[in-house]
Amino acid sequence: MTFLFVVPTLFFAAFLIYFIIWNLYYSFLDYSILHAHNPPFVGFGTYSSVLGDPLFVTAFGRTMLWVVVCLAVTNALGILIASLIFFLENGKLKSVYNSLFLYPISISLAASAVIWTWLYNPQEGINSIFVALHLPTFSGLSSPSTSELSLIIVSIWIYSGLSAIFYYSSFQGVPSQVIESARADAAKAHTIVFKILLPEAKNAFIVATVTIFLFVLRMFSLPYVATGLDPFTMTLAEQMFNYFTTEFFSKASVVSIIVVIIAAAVIVPYALFGVKRWISGD
Amino acid sequence: MVKIGLENVTKIFTKKKLENKVLDDISFEVADGNFFGIIGQSGAGKTTLLRIIAGLEGPTHGKVKFDNTVVAEEGKIKVPIEERNIGMVFQTWALYPHLTSYDNIAFPLRAKKMDENDIESTVLHLAKMLGITEILVRKPGRISGGQQQRVAVARALSKSPSLLLLDEPFSNLDATIKDNARSLIRTVQKELSITAIIVSHDPADIFSLASDTLAITDGRNAQMGRTSDLYHKPSNLTVARSIGEMSVIQGLMTQGSGKDVEVKLGDRCKLGFRRDELIAIVPENNTEVRVGFRPESLEVLEENNTALKGSDYWVLIGNGFVKICSYSAGIFRVLIRLDGLDDDIAVSSDVSIDTDSRISLYAKRDDLKLFDSNGNSMLNYSMSLGKQGSSNDERRRIYAST
């Protein structure tokens, strides 16, 4: 009878599975504006035309670059911020700083995009300081050479606080006597961080990396609101949407399947690794 | 109110394809209204046994019967826990932390959809009986451990169960209030004449409550019978030790004169046994045996004090020194190391004895236990039973005379 409790969840989960199967099926057809009815079976035809589409290839490469840069910087900043907060003495201050770095995640990516678009404004934004100080200005979103970097910076602003709380909570898991005895041995702060705290933070690294990876992999609204479907900032998710709005539905499905495969390659081992900790109650 | 029967109950847990037999062919019966004890060391399987009786687990093999109804059989739970009408007191008491004591005790009645007026009178009656009327409005986090335990007992009893199950119910209580708690449970059980089963590793719980006891070792029935018999006539060393303290000295058994056998302890002591005091005939000379002593069957005298020499009851075990003398509840516990032996021997004493002082150790002959090298008892208790135990007065008189 207890099984009834999970039935509603399974009902909704079934849709998710159905969607993936649907995508898989249509990725082998040519369902598009050209064949809205009775789309023909084309095998891997749609796959090869997507993989041959320079827009897709650059969007793919850009998303991967975004993932790599964002992960490297958010992990590094997360460790820095977590360590700085960890060594504060005032407990209240610790939680204030933790919240301060985490708050961007509670704002929508669309709102962040609106704000940062203006902050990157060539005249009115942050550049106004550089101009006043006679420093070279940052072209931000207005130049193709810096537009992607500008958006990556925004994502770093959003996700560093998340990585920081993962590291911070793993630092807190280290018994305080260990830290105190290291201090009694006159260990320097960076020694404590690198020799004691970080070796215990393997979990935090995995969790921060996987979580932020999945956030960036589905990155859509930040570039979409900031620059529209701009070929110089387009991500995988945007490219999928692009195929959809131009009614190349099978191509959108192909992108979906590619995204699912990439995501699954990370999620499946992560979920298997997580199950034991998530339900450690017994 | 209910008779409990277990027939050949076996429980196997399988984890990662490894089978672990926690219970092996356990059978027993608890008569209606009896208080039954299950004792064993941690990991012996006693809690699993209780959970099977409760219905939280099913037996892999065997049957569990409540009166004549089979409630579980061969891996299948036929009557689930919620329909067995049992009251259970957990080791952690497992009170609902978000409910007041009143609502905790009322919970089983509300689950039965009993009328609120009846609930109130039942809860108040139980609260009065258990002395927790004043704390009914408080939540478990705001009352003492002793009160929490009484709330747990009241909750277990509120739906007038036919069987009360107690899983180490006193282990989280302060030593000072344990006896009160025990006597309360004893009184309530008698008053309601309810069948009860207690699981504990603490002999004090078992002695104070259970008239009959099952000792389990490694999931097996090691001994079952009157609780006092488990203490005085243990079938093996593990049972002897789980139901009370017992010190052991290694000895060698040899053919004595006539129909006797002799056990040599160290270089000085020889104990004689009649053949009919032993279960089996000793096959050969120099068999390794173990002699067991209860702390209260030993007496410590200053070295070379001869007060007990020639006594019918007392035999000299050897000389040695006091390693440490500690105190608990009016009795001194003295650890003795005899010359030429490697084992410590625990003795209870009415008076404190200085550490390192030289002593002679005497034992009451008829209270000795004898085990073979596998730890199984070698004594035929029916033959030596008559002489078990001499009075405390005599012991005191003997010691006073030294």
Add this chain to the structure above:
Amino acid sequence: MIRPLKIAKKTIHHAILIILAALWLIPVYTMLIDGMKSAGGVLTTPILQPTGLSFTPLITVSSALELPIVNSLILAIATATISTFIGALAAFYFYKGRSWTNNTVFVIIAIATFIPYQITLVPITEILSTLGLFNTYPGLIFTFVIFHLPGGALLMTIFMSNLPKSIVESARADGASDWIVFSKVAFPLTLAGAVSTFILTFVEVWNNFFIPLVLTSTPNMYTASISLLSYTGGYGTLYNDSFAAALVASLIPLLVFVLLGRYFMRGFLALGSGSKG
């Protein structure tokens, strides 16, 4: 000799944190000062420089965003309630048994939690169009629940796994049915976890952009984040309206974060490192 060095170190430590925190706060700072800047101020001062207060942009934007905010509230509250409750039911199922079937179901749900929702773009559009639910509340809520329920179930399972086994067993011994054990014991005792789950889901739905972008077609169904599209600032627009819009659209999630940040953080930590923190 040690003291001055120690003080210097402490000062540097605090200075780095303060500078970093200041950088992090720039967007909030600009939302506040520029969302309340008059049109004249916009023309004479750059974004980072404050100038006199004016409530005109906030008032203009608020009236434009009123309906989208109501829409966002309806969708976020409905989805969060449904996901938390159904998720709690599922959590109770996972809590009770440990067989390979429910471990498998659990892993599937864990995976579903993290699947990028954009992949279902085409099929969900088709289904909702067929059912006539496109551009409606039920259609949007249904879609959001599909994506957020696995996360809700996962979070509630994590939180419920902290519930002592003996409490549930004792409720069963007390004769309680599964439903009573769930509604009277397990759920009340995981209430703090339910609040975390609700808040996390609420904020995620509020901030979701993609699903309403695809599944709404008329302005009366737009959500707060979709409405921001018209404030990205084209040629000749004044930036005070953009900042005011960002502020108004973020106000509720920001308030939730400030007031209930503890629960919010606990939700993220649980998803990451499990219930033990």
